[in-house]
Amino acid sequence: MTERPRPGSARPGGRTARTRAAVLAAALDELDEVGFAALTLDRLAARSGVHVSTIRRRWRSVEGVVVDLMAQHSATIPTPDSGEFRQDLYELAEAIAGFHALPRSRNLVEAMVAAAAYDPHIAELVRGAFMARTDVVTQIVHRAVERSEVPPDTDAYEVIAALSAPFYYRLLILRRDIDERLVRTSAEAAYRAACGGVFGGGE
């Protein structure tokens, strides 16, 4: 992601943004119709009307496009701001559960994790996409610190990781569906640990 301009960054609302929108829309349609395993840059080019060399220059690979699609999607999810830390964590857990309730999203995450196992560049893209999303939602923790709900030295990234991890463990390792109980236990466990100073202070 550091080796090329960020997709859509050159001329917001202009041709760059339109190109990105067309390619990501084509990727979404292709994922629904043929799935990730059958996705190719040529198919994306044919469907989007964007030349394949343009797609390759901007995203490098099918996986690059799909990670960008994930990033675009997660940017549309609002960050909870209820005025109360516990409620914010529950809402965030609900949002994660809601995302993974869509088979399309679940397949996407699984495909990305699988592709990352074989390609360090994709691994970096996956990491970047998750970190970008985490950056945004750490606001929940920063606001909780301001309200003195959690210790000031709380590591916000660790709180978000603690809340998120059980969902990915359920999907990728236990391979079962996410349910409401997981939403509650994940949010509650992260809440209590954070309030209790478990994520404080470094060592």
Add this chain to the structure above:
Amino acid sequence: MTERPRPGSARPGGRTARTRAAVLAAALDELDEVGFAALTLDRLAARSGVHVSTIRRRWRSVEGVVVDLMAQHSATIPTPDSGEFRQDLYELAEAIAGFHALPRSRNLVEAMVAAAAYDPHIAELVRGAFMARTDVVTQIVHRAVERSEVPPDTDAYEVIAALSAPFYYRLLILRRDIDERLVRTSAEAAYRAACGGVFGGGE
């Protein structure tokens, strides 16, 4: 795993056990030398001296062998029994961290998760291997219930999943190394949630 006899179950210590030992040892050597992506049943047959049709009948696929290898490995990890719930959870977290500290183990898990994304049979094998291991270590929670350290209606599987999840999130999603701080925060967060009744009672 339900469609065939469990590997090694027919004649413990006999030819069945020797065959299993030879194939799993060959798999371990191959993984170290050529890696998972290059592993084939023919290579396993050549290296182990076991006929390829025997391997195919018993394990069905390379992934079947590798999952059995993981199961064999995890069966050798002792279940902590310090007499204290918190200490047991810390020791379990240390054992998980120790397992993933070996690049070979990390690659194995990653390869299994990747393979599961494309093959429901492998997904079932992965799930079965993790559940078998979890079955064993839930003893930690059962003993804590007997000592009245946690509420009697605590869901032992949820406690173990809560402790384990952050390690897989770190490796597969954030794609960073596991460190001592993760051992501590994972064990402590699971401990406090379990003692506080977060995993109690169903809904």
